[in-house]
Amino acid sequence: MGIYHIVYYNANNQINFKTIGIFKFIDYILIVSILKIAKLGHPVLLKKTKEINNLSSIDLKKIVFDMSETMIDTNGIGLAAPQVHLTHRIFIYRNPEIEDGEKINISVLLNPVIEKINDETEDDWEGCLSIPGMLGLVRRYKQIKFTALDLSGKKITGEVKGLHARVIQHEFDHLNGILYTSRLAHKNAFGYLEEIEKFWKNNNDKD
Numbered sequence: 001m002g003i004y005h006i007v008y009y010n011a012n013n014q015i016n017f018k019t020i021g022i023f024k025f026i027d028y029i030l031i032v033s034i035l036k037i038a039k040l041g042h043p044v045l046l047k048k049t050k051e052i053n054n055l056s057s058i059d060l061k062k063i064v065f066d067m068s069e070t071m072i073d074t075n076g077i078g079l080a081a082p083q084v085h086l087t088h089r090i091f092i093y094r095n096p097e098i099e100d101g102e103k104i105n106i107s108v109l110l111n112p113v114i115e116k117i118n119d120e121t122e123d124d125w126e127g128c129l130s131i132p133g134m135l136g137l138v139r140r141y142k143q144i145k146f147t148a149l150d151l152s153g154k155k156i157t158g159e160v161k162g163l164h165a166r167v168i169q170h171e172f173d174h175l176n177g178i179l180y181t182s183r184l185a186h187k188n189a190f191g192y193l194e195e196i197e198k199f200w201k202n203n204n205d206k207d
C-alpha cells in the first residue's frame with residue numbers, strides 16, 4: 001500500500017518535515033502558516049468540494065504543509081480542505097497505528113474514493129476540529145477500501161479497518177459537505193466533552 005506519508009519531526013525546537021515516498025522535501029524550504037479553521041455554522045463546511053484535475057495548478061505542497069501544521073497545532077488527527085476554507089478534494093490524517101515515538105505520521109489523500117467492504121458497522125465517539133469541545137457517537141463502516149492520488153499524482157489504494165477506516169470516512173464526508181452530526185448512532189449521543197465523559201462513557205444508558 002503506497003500511502004504517501006509526511007513524517008513530521010519536532011525535535012530541538014525545530015520543525016522539520018521529511019517524507020517516506022516518492023518525493024523528498026528535506027530541502028523544501030517554505031514558511032508554514034497556521035490556517036483558520038471553519039467552525040460549525042460556516043457554510044464552507046456544507047459545500048461539496050471539487051476534484052483536483054491538474055495537480056500542478058495549485059501549490060499542493062504548500063497546502064499540505066499548512067494543513068499539517070494546522071492539524072498538529074490544534075491536536076487533531078484529521079483535517080479536510082473545507083475546514084480550512086479550501087475547495088479541493090484533499091484531506092490529511094494522522095495514523096496512530098504507524099506512529100512511533102516522537103514522529104507524527106501524516107497521510108495525504110487527493111481525490112479520494114471510498115467503498116465499504118461489507119455492511120458491518122461500529123459506533124464510536126468522534127470529535128472534529130470544526131466542532132471544538134464536543135463529541136458525538138457515530139456509526140461508521142468497520143472496513144473500507146479507498147483509492148486516491150498521492151502528492152505526486154500516483155494512484156494509491158488500500159484496505160483499512162477500525163480507527164483508520166473511521167478517520168478516512170470522517171474526512172471523506174467533509175469533502176462532501178457532511179459533518180459527523182448527521183451520522184449520529186443515536187440522536188441524543190452528542191454533547192460537550194465533559195458531559196459525555198461524565199454521563200455517557202461510564203454508563204451505557206443511552207435513553
Ligand SMILES: [Zn+2]
Pocket residue numbers: 127128129130170174
Ligand atoms: Zn471533522
